[in-house]
Amino acid sequence: MAQESGVQYEPVAEIGGGAYGTVYKARDRQSGQFVALKSVRVQTDQDGLPLSTVREVALLKRLEQFDHPNVVKLMDVCATLRTDQETKVTLVFEHVDQDLKTYLNKAPAPGLPSSQIQDLMRQLLCGLAFLHSNRIVHRDLKPENILVTSRGQVKLADFGLARIYSCHMALTPVVVTLWYRAPEVLLQSTYATPVDIWSTGCIFAEMFRRKPLFCGESEVDQLGKIFQVIGLPVEEEWPADVKLKQHNFSQLSPHGPCPITEVVPEISHQGAELLLEMLTFDPLRRISALNALDHPYFQEG
Structure with a gap:
């Protein structure tokens, strides 16, 4: 790790607090x-750095040798000792001017052409398949x-940070959005790569x-909104190790799933099929990033 970030990198602007x-x-x-x-401030051990952070950063650095086109580059890591108990670790990434949220907002009506959505999705899944592998x-x-x-060009950012920052996160009162969270995360069950799908x-x-x-x-409200679209899962699919039970939602949706084309009217038939394979309640039955790339949706057009 380089020792000092202040000398080589000159801050120009704040680009968001998350x-x-x-x-x-x-x-x-x-x-x-x-x-x-x-940057993140991390508590240090006797040798000056928490091992878990060193391990996570080493993993991110190792990814660099693959130079994947759909993953943001980690260019440098700098550590500065602040006190005996605390080290400031600064991760230096390549800078990209806009995120997908801005990109979608800037698209003139009626929105992105379907060929462009297909291209963005393919790149996103390529980056994800690389991370998951x-x-x-x-x-x-x-x-x-x-x-x-x-x-x-699509580049995934902030991967691996959740683990590096997890101790630090408990101290920040930032509201983290629930809108993209998988049901198993909302239910506080065990989870793995399917959460990203x-x-x-x-x-x-x-x-x-x-x-x-x-x-x-809220978690419960988020789950309710999900079940209104995909239908209430059957009892057998419900994870066993969670506080919220399937019957807590039984009043909500006696109906099955609503047709996905009602919720996403512009999507093609193959696109709708892929979407439903991604929005599958049971993480073990959810499609993987690699299999999604082989879906007939990507042969369209």
Whole structure:
């Protein structure tokens, strides 16, 4: 790890505060290029750095050698000792000017053409398949951390940060959106890579709708909105290890799933089928990123 971030990188602007603290756009004094700086203060052990953070950062650095086109580049990691118990770790990423949320908002009416949505989805799934093959679960995929370059290249950002920042997160009163969360996360059950596929399904629908698919105000409200669309899962599919039970929602939807084309009218037949495979309640039956890339939807057009 490099020792000091302040010398080489000159902050230019604040580009947003999220769950991971303030993010700065900065200029690399050596190359002149713009970067994004994300810092976290971590509690340190006797040797000066928490091992878990070192491990997570090493994993992110290892990914760099693959140089994947749909994953944001981690260019540098700097550690600055603040006190005996605390170290400031700064992750230096390539800077991309806009995220998918901005990109969708800027699209003139009636929204993105279907061929463009297909292209964005293919790139998103390529990035995700790469992360998943390296055993990285993003955990917080949403339009704000999917970056889109001016040439239309999709790059996933903020993956791996959830684990690096998890101790620190407990201290920040930031409201984290529930809208892209998978049912197993909302139910506080065990989870793995399928959570990212659920989020991707929500984002897929949003590209057509130009507004989020499920806008819940609490975990229970979010689940209710999900079941209104996909139907209430059967008791056998409900995870056993959770406080909220299936019967807590029984008043909600005696009907089955509502036709997905009612919720996302512009989507094609194959697109609707792929979307439903992503928005499958049981994570073990949800489609994987690799299998999604082989779906007939991507042969359309």
